[in-house]
Amino acid sequence: QVLKQCHAPPDLWSMTLLEHNHCVSMETYGAMCPYKLKSSLKKKFQCVFEGIAKEGTPTLLNQIYTELYITEGRFTEVNSEHEVRQIEAASRKSDGIEPKIKQEDIFKLSTERDEPIRTVMTTGVAGIGKTVLTQKFALDWAEGKDNQDIQFIFLFSFRELNVLKEKMFSLVELVNHFFPEMTEEGICRFQDFRVLFIFDGLDECRLLGTLLSSACIWITTRPAAANQIPPEYVNMVTEVRGFNDRQKEEYFRKRFSEEEQRSIIISHIKRSRSLHIMCHIPVFCWISAKVLEKVLKTKEGGELPKTLTEMYVHFLVVQCKQKNIKYDGGAVTDSHWSPETKKMIESLAKLAFEQLHKGNLIFYESDLTEGGIDIRAASLYSGVFTQVFQEESGLYQDKMFSFVHLSVQEFLAALHVYLTFFNSGVNLMSKGTSVWSRLFKAEPDSVSLYQNAVDQALQSPNGHLDLFLRFLLGLSLENNQRLLHGLVKETESSSLTNHKTVQYIKNKISSTSCPEKSINLFHCLIELNDCSLTKEIQQHLSSGRLPIDKLSTFHWSALVFILLSSEEELNVFDLDKYSASDEVLLKLLPVVKAFTKAV
Known part of the structure; x- marks a missing residue:
């Protein structure tokens, strides 16, 4: 419904949305407001905090930004498959087949089109770079580099707009609320200028409404929410594919200045197919860079993580070590898992599992407090947990939370299942787990745990448990348990358990007719080192x-x-x-x- 009155006559809107009591001459307004707006956008977007929000050391966006692979898409049936499946499918497509679109050309008329592009919807899976793409577009405009035929650019995120869901706003009031520098001169008639409104994250939208009759509109969304806008209201669909192989290398070359170090990292990523595929996602490149840099320093060139589970176990260890050094003075010597750290990770893992079960990627303060999570303590885990404050207005204290990426949430959810099983004997993957079976279960049967998880993943039609299953199986390996020593209980040799699990997976591969499910089961075997x-x-x-x-x-x-x-x-x-x-x-x-x- 967002664009249903897209083609309504402009005069329907001129009185209700586009006029304001304070009017200045068009010449004065055109000269002053864009300058103030551009200064504000430059200040807001010139720095980026990779993977985290308002934590850590900022990096200049122009220094770290790596060009994304963007193609023209089309309206199709909504793709509800697990996004890792979509990434794997995209990784098989050759770069040279579909025409590539540069981010600065998204609203420029191409030779194939007769009419100007006014409304664009850009799709892409979580963490693929849609938000940074819109920020780079706005920053280049603010710095006078591109799209100077546009007089105003206003960038909103639906996460921010959700906070205002109980309030009533006209378009002018909404702009003034998020861009207070615009109120000083007053907003006049937008139809006298070329204006671009960017709405980032339609999949996170909790609002309904109709607005914007003649401005340029750019909406980003994950594929599963793309059908919320009828095709007739969109001039062009684009798709962000993340990084192609050349861009992956470029990212790591920008990230690491030492030639030997970046050469080792790039070669290692190429050798591990599962890591190489995941590096289509810029956020995963950030996770990999953070882990591999730390491992190279501490192990002096020793063995690097080859599987996804190894990578995320290292990532969790790195984040907890950073927290200990930054906030506890590095007091923990024999283990990274102080009692406070252990309790927090366990709480976050439980939250990850419960919210994943509900299908939630964004949660609110009440979700944390219900799970016994101290919000201030949670914010210390900056790399694992992102806290988004509505600081721009200074009027609202609503807070929203999410893990830095869905894969991090899936890893922690798998960790919760693993910890619950080995700490209390409760098999969360068994549909028949009752109070009585928990009380009278003589000894935990880990083979059943993994077999139940395999069965549930295979029953999911869209692969929503695929990555979760890989992580759960990977946690059964001794090398990952050693890294988590102090957080997870030591278990007896798991070779027999792993052998039975491997055989069970091979039997399932032989009996399944779905190629996507077979492919994920082979990835599971890789996680089990088979x-x-x-x-x-x-x-x-x-x-x-x-x-x-x-x-x-x-x-x-x-x-x-x-x-x-x-x-x-x-x-x-x-x-x-x-x-x-x-x-x-x-x-x-x-x-x-x-x-x-x-x-």
């Missing part, structure tokens, strides 16, 4: 002798996983290389679909 079958298939591929007639369903699934995980660009797929038969075509259909061209 790559036996994929290595076997890779050896056959390297030798050029793939025994097509002897491959089981499991082998075919492994072949699909290997081909889709290949570092090579998926341009042309030649079925003849394997077997030009209908049967093989059907088995390799997911691969055929991923390639640009198939022969």
